[in-house]
Amino acid sequence: MKEFSEGKDSRQLMGVGLAPGVALGTAVNIGARSAVLYPLRINTEEVEAEILRLRKALRKSREQLEVIKEKFQKQLGNEHSFIIDAHLLMLEDKHLISEIENRIRQDLASSERALEEAGERWLSIYRSLDDPFFRERGSDLQEVVERVMENLSGLEKTRTRRLPSDLVLVAPEISLAMLADYDLDRVRGLVVTSCGRTSHVTIIARSYRIAVVSGIEHVETLIRTGDRVIVDGIKGAVYVNPSPEITRRCMEEAKEQKELALSIVQDRAPCATSEGRRVSLYINTEVGSEVQAGLRLGAEGVGLFRTEYVYMKNKKALVSEEEQFTVYRNLAENVRELPAMVRTLDIGDGRHPLFSHLAGEEDSVLGLRGMRFSLRHPEIFKSQIRAILRAGRHGNLQIILPMVSSADELIEGRRLIRQARNELESRGILTNPPQVGVMLEVPAAVWTLEGICCHADFLAVGTNDLIQYTLAVGRNNAGIAYLFNPLHPAILHTLSRIARAAQDFGKTAVVCGEVASSPVFAFLLVGMGFQHLSMNPYAIPEIKQMIRGMSYAKAREISEKICGLTTVAEVEQLVSEYFAGWPQLQSLMNVGSPSFSN
Amino acid sequence: MIERTVRIQNELGLHARAAAKFVRIASQFESDIKVARLNSHEEIDGKSILGILLLAAARGTDLNLRANGRDEEAALEAIVGLIQNKFGEQK
Numbered sequence: 001m002k003e004f005s006e007g008k009d010s011r012q013l014m015g016v017g018l019a020p021g022v023a024l025g026t027a028v029n030i031g032a033r034s035a036v037l038y039p040l041r042i043n044t045e046e047v048e049a050e051i052l053r054l055r056k057a058l059r060k061s062r063e064q065l066e067v068i069k070e071k072f073q074k075q076l077g078n079e080h081s082f083i084i085d086a087h088l089l090m091l092e093d094k095h096l097i098s099e100i101e102n103r104i105r106q107d108l109a110s111s112e113r114a115l116e117e118a119g120e121r122w123l124s125i126y127r128s129l130d131d132p133f134f135r136e137r138g139s140d141l142q143e144v145v146e147r148v149m150e151n152l153s154g155l156e157k158t159r160t161r162r163l164p165s166d167l168v169l170v171a172p173e174i175s176l177a178m179l180a181d182y183d184l185d186r187v188r189g190l191v192v193t194s195c196g197r198t199s200h201v202t203i204i205a206r207s208y209r210i211a212v213v214s215g216i217e218h219v220e221t222l223i224r225t226g227d228r229v230i231v232d233g234i235k236g237a238v239y240v241n242p243s244p245e246i247t248r249r250c251m252e253e254a255k256e257q258k259e260l261a262l263s264i265v266q267d268r269a270p271c272a273t274s275e276g277r278r279v280s281l282y283i284n285t286e287v288g289s290e291v292q293a294g295l296r297l298g299a300e301g302v303g304l305f306r307t308e309y310v311y312m313k314n315k316k317a318l319v320s321e322e323e324q325f326t327v328y329r330n331l332a333e334n335v336r337e338l339p340a341m342v343r344t345l346d347i348g349d350g351r352h353p354l355f356s357h358l359a360g361e362e363d364s365v366l367g368l369r370g371m372r373f374s375l376r377h378p379e380i381f382k383s384q385i386r387a388i389l390r391a392g393r394h395g396n397l398q399i400i401l402p403m404v405s406s407a408d409e410l411i412e413g414r415r416l417i418r419q420a421r422n423e424l425e426s427r428g429i430l431t432n433p434p435q436v437g438v439m440l441e442v443p444a445a446v447w448t449l450e451g452i453c454c455h456a457d458f459l460a461v462g463t464n465d466l467i468q469y470t471l472a473v474g475r476n477n478a479g480i481a482y483l484f485n486p487l488h489p490a491i492l493h494t495l496s497r498i499a500r501a502a503q504d505f506g507k508t509a510v511v512c513g514e515v516a517s518s519p520v521f522a523f524l525l526v527g528m529g530f531q532h533l534s535m536n537p538y539a540i541p542e543i544k545q546m547i548r549g550m551s552y553a554k555a556r557e558i559s560e561k562i563c564g565l566t567t568v569a570e571v572e573q574l575v576s577e578y579f580a581g582w583p584q585l586q587s588l589m590n591v592g593s594p595s596f597s598n
Numbered sequence: 599m600i601e602r603t604v605r606i607q608n609e610l611g612l613h614a615r616a617a618a619k620f621v622r623i624a625s626q627f628e629s630d631i632k633v634a635r636l637n638s639h640e641e642i643d644g645k646s647i648l649g650i651l652l653l654a655a656a657r658g659t660d661l662n663l664r665a666n667g668r669d670e671e672a673a674l675e676a677i678v679g680l681i682q683n684k685f686g687e688q689k
Binding site: 089125131134321354 | 610618621645646647
């Protein structure tokens with residue numbers, strides 16, 4: 001994490017934009033829990049008053065949870081509220097409560113001290129469980145204890161209406177319950193170290209039009225309560241105490257972005273280069289409701305529908321075929337005859353306790369994820385496939401298999417898909433054979449691409465993981481983020497090899513990594529021969545405008561030249577010469593690198 | 599006092615949602631309800647979610663249920679029914 005000083009107290013931080021929009025607001029740092037001093041002991045005559053104080057805090061906590069539960073039910077549906085139910089039951093657990101009260105009565109402990117000791121005793125028992133799935137339940141208890149503690153100490157005062165109406169919340173990590181404590185209509189932006197792309201927080205933020213920037217290390221020490229902050233959720237930039245000049249520029253850019261989106265929306269002309277070579281743009285998303293917005297912005301379908309969110313809705317249990325069917329049918333009904341490419345389950349980062357439990361390992365980047373997981377647990381895979389196939393009767397759904405490293409896994413996956421179709425048939429449900437594609441992200445799959453093309457109906461290119469695996473650079477390792485570079489010659493060679501193979505075999509190849517939303521990189525991809533790019537919906541207007549102004553012949557010439565270079569420095573040199581002044585050029589040269597240059 | 603042994607059959611075991619259902623149903627009865635893993639001496643209160651979760655009862659775990667009170671029969675019948683019905687889950 002680097003920061004660049006610009007005058008007194010004015011700083012710019014770079015992270016990753018997770019929810020679009022540009023917000024100007026007042027920072028409230030909720031990350032550092034203020035240390036509160038409280039008395040450890042009370043006098044005998046204070047016992048009854050102390051018990052009353054405890055019960056009041058417990059009641060207040062229950063009321064807060066009831067409000068959160070109702071809020072979630074409205075926004076996300078019933079399935080999300082059950083986690084709050086478990087928290088409510090913990091608050092009512094008479095063993096926990098009587099233990100706290102006993103410590104007050106017998107040991108003359110203060111409520112805070114009694115709560116802390118009783119909570120810690122229960123937590124230590126949870127920590128001693130062998131089964132990680134049940135051990136994880138301790139974190140639910142911890143959240144409940146912290147809430148009661150805040151209500152005892154009066155810390156919740158910071159959450160009341162004395163807060164400014166243009167809130168930018170700053171925290172190392174933010175949970176849905178934390179977010180729900182605030183009046184969401186007052187929250188303009190979120191700046192966090194992590195909250196996960198498909199996390200509930202991101203989904204909620206998008207639906208409330210809250211700009212989100214994630215990936216900023218030690219954010220709680222970089223931004224203080226009261227700082228003026230601009231959160232640019234499109235670029236992934238945060239400006240702390242910006243100069244009037246920067247503020248004006250950001251607000252202008254935000255306005256331009258909006259106007260550009262509107263002008264393109266009104267322009268229904270096809271997306272094609274000046275020679276008339278068609279390039280189709282699609283959206284990456286995980287929520288069906290974003291599809292309509294994408295189509296209005298000019299998308300021709302969904303190039304990547306991530307299904308992890310479907311599973312993340314319930315961290316304790318497997319989502320049933322019916323529940324999945326509802327989600328995919330919604331997607332199908334939104335796209336109709338346009339294609340929507342659904343990537344099967346690719347949970348591999350331990351965010352889901354249930355799946356990290358089933359995968360039984362810590363190292364998920366090189367471990368049991370994607371197709372590997374699905375082939376190990378065919379019943380989980382087939383229930384997802386059945387749901388997709390059934391939903392496919394309502395619209396054009398296609399299937400992408402993630403993390404495939406050889407044609408064998410594809411062949412086996414297709415066999416299970418046939419089985420799933422037969423199972424449906426025996427239930428009296430007839431479905432069409434689906435189009436099945438492979439997500440190219442493991443270099444081994446690219447090396448055996450000809451074999452894969454013989455068995456795949458289409459190809460998808462996941463550039464983020466492809467870069468990670470090809471360059472042996474971890475996506476989340478800030479120390480080597482400068483090596484995570486899509487302009488590395490190996491990546492350019494890999495991509496142009498994929499484009500050529502797709503042409504030779506007559507297969508559609510959709511590039512759906514983050515780079516497709518960079519105008520410069522999209523230009524190079526079109527030059528390599530790609531005709532299908534998928535990106536976040538809000539990037540579409542700019543890319544469409546760029547493509548309509550570009551020449552395919554010229555792009556081909558430049559791409560060939562660049563692919564002939566041997567060092568990163570040469571590539572970057574040539575790119576900066578050709579594309580001087582292009583938007584996002586700088587961030588492309590620093591993709592993954594959090595440093596900021598103006 | 600009556601006693602029953604029952605096996606956890608749902609795929610996820612006695613996880614949070616299942617535990618919540620267990621506690622809700624158990625709490626509807628007046629009788630004391632105790633739960634232990636089969637052949638274990640550690641008994642927990644069937645009306646405490648913190649206790650139920652600590653059983654860490656994965657699929658295939660045998661639980662020993664004991665009820666003591668006026669409505670003990672009805673209580674065990676309801677709880678055993680819930681477990682055998684896989685807590686209303688599909689698998």
